[in-house]
Amino acid sequence: MEPQENPIENLPIKEVYGQLLTILTNRRKNKDGTLLIGYPVDELSVVLNKTVEETNELLAELNEFLLGLGLSVATYNEPNKEWVAIKSLYAAPIELHEDELTVLGTVIMLIEENKGSKIETQKVVDYLAKRDYFNEYKIKKNVKSLMDAGYLKKATSGGLAYGSRTLIEINDESRRFISRQASELLF
Amino acid sequence: MDDKESVDRVAVIDENHIVLRCVADTKAEFIEKAVLNGWKQCKTCKYPICDECLKIFLGDNESNEPVCPGSFLKFTHTLVPEPIPTELILIEAKKNLSELPPIGILLDRAFYSSPLQAQEDKQVPGAYFRNTSAFLAKQEQWANMGSVIVKRNHGKYVSWERMSNL
Numbered sequence: 001m002e003p004q005e006n007p008i009e010n011l012p013i014k015e016v017y018g019q020l021l022t023i024l025t026n027r028r029k030n031k032d033g034t035l036l037i038g039y040p041v042d043e044l045s046v047v048l049n050k051t052v053e054e055t056n057e058l059l060a061e062l063n064e065f066l067l068g069l070g071l072s073v074a075t076y077n078e079p080n081k082e083w084v085a086i087k088s089l090y091a092a093p094i095e096l097h098e099d100e101l102t103v104l105g106t107v108i109m110l111i112e113e114n115k116g117s118k119i120e121t122q123k124v125v126d127y128l129a130k131r132d133y134f135n136e137y138k139i140k141k142n143v144k145s146l147m148d149a150g151y152l153k154k155a156t157s158g159g160l161a162y163g164s165r166t167l168i169e170i171n172d173e174s175r176r177f178i179s180r181q182a183s184e185l186l187f
Numbered sequence: 188m189d190d191k192e193s194v195d196r197v198a199v200i201d202e203n204h205i206v207l208r209c210v211a212d213t214k215a216e217f218i219e220k221a222v223l224n225g226w227k228q229c230k231t232c233k234y235p236i237c238d239e240c241l242k243i244f245l246g247d248n249e250s251n252e253p254v255c256p257g258s259f260l261k262f263t264h265t266l267v268p269e270p271i272p273t274e275l276i277l278i279e280a281k282k283n284l285s286e287l288p289p290i291g292i293l294l295d296r297a298f299y300s301s302p303l304q305a306q307e308d309k310q311v312p313g314a315y316f317r318n319t320s321a322f323l324a325k326q327e328q329w330a331n332m333g334s335v336i337v338k339r340n341h342g343k344y345v346s347w348e349r350m351s352n353l
Contacts, residue, residue, distance in 0.1 A: 007292055019293040026298070039297060047296045 008049045016048075020062055023047070024073070024086045027150075035150030037164040038085025041075070059084060076167035079156065087168050094169075095149065102133065103142040104151055105182040107160060108170070112179035118155035131186060204326075205280050206336070207271070211240035211256040215336060215348055218273055227268035232257035235271060 008016075024038045039047075045055040063073040066086065074087040096104065106128055110119045125139050134142070143160070146152045150165040170178065205218045207226065214237055216224065225238035234257035236244070244253050244266055255266035290299065327337045338345040 011292065015291065016293065019291040022291075022294055023297045044297070047293055 016058075017062055017065060020058075021086065024084060032154065033147070034153045035164055037150065037168060038076075038083050040078075040081045041084050042081070044084065074168050076164065078164070078167075083164070085164070085168050096146070096151070099134065099138065100142050100146055100149075103128070103139060104146055104166075105178055106186060107143075107146075107152060108162075108166070108175050109179040109182035109186070111160075111162065112175060113183075118157075118159035118161040120159050124160070127186070133186070205277065207235045209237035209240055210234035210260070211236055211244065218271070218276065222271055222273055226271060228271050229255045229257050229264075230267040230269045231255065231264045232261045234260070236266075236268070241268060 023044070026039070027035060027037050029035055041055060041059075042052060045052045048055055048058065050058065059073050066072055067089070070089050071086050072089055073084060075082055075084050077083070103124065107119070107124055110123055110127065111117070121140070121143060124143065125136050128134050128139050129136050143152065147154070147163065150163045152160050152166065153163040155161040166175075206215050207218050207221045208215050209226070210229075210232075216226070216237070221235065221237070225241070226235055227238075227241055228235045232255060234255075236256065240256065244256060245268070246253060253266045255264050258264055325337060325339075327335055329335050332347075332349055335347050335349050337347045
């Protein structure tokens, strides 16, 4: 019996890149309404019929290719899994308005103070409402829209955690910088 | 309107299941069964009309120049029934299906058919009405309603429609 040809091995590299680009830029919501961007690395290796090491090598090659387009392959850590997506190398305006940015900055500050762990929504409400920046309704509304946009998400055991967009678009160093600035601005 | 355009009147579930809808009572039926049951289409507007409605609209005397029920969608015209061009509709419907965006093998494994990720988040290609890709439409047999087309979103009931009683 002749060995079966692996259709993935025979794909031209341009087609592999084209389909990878779609997989890694894909945005979808899971059943809980959490925005998912990209794909988990270990599962991608199964899709590609490669080992995780070979997958990482392919992603590095793709990254080299994308750099010329002003894009790069970005990895981010969700609980128990490393995810891979594509991000721009350049900064551009985002769709959040001033109130949402204030709430996001506060959440980043509180999570960073909590050493990156999830925080309770009530903690954000208490922090901002006590200082008369917003009322409780407006804070919860902004938290909700940040969750819809993928910047925040409900942690598995309740509470607020970073969403995929915060993890991709704002790196660790930037989050620490935002945290410092927020604690100086919010008395 | 030629037969190529008239394919817009049909709902394509997949290449083997094409549903016609009667322009008068909006009853749905698979194309093969509709033709067997004596459905016709209007020669002018090309909209399908079921055998029951055909009898009602034509009346006893065909010389009365009955008004086509498709007149409310187009201009007023006489109902002149003609056979449904099944083969042309099948060819055009399949052509339309093949014009859907391609799903590459990696994308298929990543999002549609692989045993990966949360299975409940997966979508199944094909067997969808076009334009409503999130919804799965399929034929089911209900004890009280008989043969029905049910539209579900990830298994959750959305709507249903009764097929003909035959």
